[in-house]
Amino acid sequence: MDGRRARFRSARDARDAGLALVPQHDLLVGAASVADNLALLDRNAPLFESARARRARVTRLTDAFGLELGRPDDRVDALPVGTRQRIEIAGALAGEPGVLILDEPTAVLSPDETAALFAALRKRAESGAAVVLITHRLAEVFAGADRLTLLARGKTVKACRIDETTAAEIGGLLIASAEQTALSEETPKIFLEGEEGEEPPELPLGAPASPDLNHPSKKSTARSAAGSAVSAVSPFTFEVTRRGTNLEVVGFRPAGSRAKQISLSLSPGELLVLLAIDGNGADTIAAAVAGLQPFAGSVRVAGAALPRSGDPLAFRAAGGAFVPADRREEGLVLDLDIAENLALPAPPGRLFLDRTAMRARAAEGMAAFAVRASSPAIRAAALSGGNQQKLVLARELAGVPRLVVAIHPTRGLDLAASAAVRARLAGACGAGASALVVTADPDEAFLYGGGVRVVTRGALSDLLPEGTPPSTLGRLMAGLAA
C-alpha cells in the first residue's frame, strides 16, 4: 500500500492500516448494540470511549452518510439484513480508509441510500482514496466508476476506462461469459474501481444507462442460463386446483407492533411482489407467513389457519415453501452435501437412509434447476451464491407447494442466475401455486411478472400499474409521494 509491501495478519490489522472491506454478508457482533459494533468498526475510535460517545457516533454517521443505522442501543441480531449492511458500510467509511473495498453493498439499499452511498464513495475517491466496488449492477458501474474490470471464472474478460466502453458492450460480455461458465461454479462479477475522478456521480436512481440490460425482458430471460431451467420438466405430476385462495392474510400485524393492520389474499397462479426497503416490514410479513415470527391477526395457507405463535411445521404442512433472505444461515445446512440438503426435511428411507433415492433426487434437482457442481456429494458451502440459491429453490419447489414465500431471492446473483430464479418462481405459479416475493430492488420488481405493492413502515400500498418507473417506485419506498 502506498508503494510499500503490506502484510496483514488479521482483518483488524488491515483496517488499522487503512484498508477497509465491506463484506457481502455482514460480520457484525450479533449480541452487541449498534453503537458498540460501530465503535469496533471505526479504526479511529479511541481505546476507551464512553457509552455516550459511542451513541453519538451512530447519530453522527447517520447524518454524515444518509444511511439509516437503527437506534444506537438496538441489538444487531434483531435488525434486518439491510440495516446490518448499512452498519458495515458506515463503519468502513467512518475510518476514512485509504483503500475501500465493497462487495455487493447495494443489494439491500433503497435508491436514495444507494445515491447517498455513491456520493460518499465519490468523496472518498476525490480525497485520494482508492475505492473498489464489486457489483453485478451495470447501472452502478456507469453511474459512479472511473474504470471497470469484468471478471469471469477468476479471469479478466475486459479492463478499461469507463468512457472507453458502453453498458451495452459490458452487458453483452457479461451474458456471454455467464453462458460460458456452464461447467464452473463461479459467478461472473464486475469489479468497479474508483480513483481520483472528475465527473460528479450520476446516480443510478433515475435513468439507468441501459434499460434493456437492467430490465431484461422475458425474452432475454429465456435466452440466458434460465433457458435450460425453463424447458426442464418437473419430475412430479400433480393436479392443479384453481379454486379458493392459497394465501389469505386478514388483520395482520407483527406481534407486539402498533403497525397498521394489513390484509391480502393470493389465488392460485398469482404472484405478488412486496417492494420495500429492509426494515419496513415486508420481510416480517413474509417471515410470519412462513411461521418464523409471531403475529396478530389471521394467516391462512391453502385454507389452513396458521398458529399465531409462529410454526414453520404448520406452514409446511399446509403446502407452504420458503426461500429465506439469508441462504447461508437459513436456507441451507452448509456442512451437509447437496444430496443431504435436498433430502431435508423428510429424508427417504424407513430404517436406513435410502442413499440411492437421495442421489437420484439430487441428480434430478440439480439438472432441473441447473445447479452446477461436479457431484451431489459436494458440500453446499462449496457452491457459489447463485448455485446455493438454486439449490434452495430445487428443494423448496420439489414438493408441489401451494404457496411460495421468497425473501430477496435474487440477492447477490448475477443477471443470468437472477433470471433463472424468477423463471422458477413464475413456473411454480404457472403450476397453480401462489408466490409472495419480497425484494428491495425497484429495478427488479416488475420482472417477476406479477403484481407489485410497496411496503412502507408496515403499511401496504395498492397494486401499482405495470411499467411504473423505478424512480417512482424508489420514492414510494422511501415514503414520499409518487
Place this chain on the structure above:
Amino acid sequence: MSAPRRVLVPAAAAGAAIASLAALALLAGASPLDALRALASGSAGSRAALGETLLRSTGLVLTAAGACLALRTGVLNIGLEGQFLAGAAAAAAVGPALAGIPLLARAAMLLAAAAAGALWVLPAAVLAAKRNVPEVLSTILLNLIAATAVSGLVRGALRDPVGDYPQSRALPDAVRLAPLFGGGRATAAVLLAFLAAALLAVLLSATPLGLKLRAVGLAPAASRAIGLPEARLKLLAFAGSGALAGLAGGLEVLAVTGRLYDPFSAGTGYAGLAAALLGQAQPVPSALAGLFFAALGAGSSAMQRDTGVPAAVASLVPGILVLAVLAARARAGRSAP
C-alpha cells in the same frame, strides 16, 4: 475437516499425551521410559490389567456416546455426571428388589437406569426449549443435585439395614455380571458399551433420524426454516444422551460395584465428555478415546507402585489432550476457508 487432519489431530494429541507423561515422570524424579513401561504393562500387560482397563472403559464409552449424540445435535449436555448418578441410583433401587429372578433384575436395572438418566436431563431440556435457559448451566446444576441426592439416598431410603456404612443393599452374586474372561474383572457390560457406540455411529450417519439430528446441530436456523421439528429433535437428543449416561451408571452398579455408595462417581460423566471432545463428537473415535482414558487410569496405579510417579499424574493427561485438540481445532477453523 479434511481426512488427513482427522487422522493427524488425534495422532498429534496422542504424541502430546506421551510427551507430557514423560515430562511429568521426569519432574517426579523417575525415568520416563520406566514410567511409560509400567503404565503400559499396568493397562494391557496382563489379563488382570486388560480386564481392569476394559472394566473402567464401560462408563467412559457410554457417557462419551451420550456426549456425542448431544454435541452433534447442537445440545451442550454437561450433566452426564448427574445422569450417570441418577441411572446408578435407579439401578441400585430396582436390583435388590428383584433379586430372585436374575435375568429380570438385570433387564429392569438397565431399563430403570436409562429411564432415570433421561428423566434427569428433562428439566434442563424443558427449560431450554420453553424459557431459553442455557443447558450448560442447568445441566451442571443438576449434577450437584444428583450428587446430593445420592448422598441422601444411601443414608435414607436406599440404606442397607445391615452394616454401618452409608450404602445401599448389595446385589446378590446371581444378579451381578460374571467376568468375561478368567483372570480379569471385565464383564459383558463393556461389549454393551461398545455396541451402543457403534449403533449410535450408524444412527447418526445412516438413518433419516440421524440426518435430521445432524442438520439441527449444524444449522439450527436453517433447520427451523426448512421445517424440521427442531424442538422435538433436540429433546430427543437430550433424552438419548441422558439415557446413555444413565445406562452407564446402571452398568457400573450391575457390573462393578454391586451397590450405591457416596461419593459414587469419580467424574465418569466429565471424563466421558472429554473423550467425546477428543473424538471430535464421532462415536467410534470417542469410544476409543474413552478406552484410552481407561487404560491411563488402570495403568497409573501400576506406575505409582513400580516407579513412584504419583498416579494423579496420569489423570492430568486427559485434560492436556482435550486442550491440545481444542487448540488444534480452533487453529484449523481459523485457517479453513
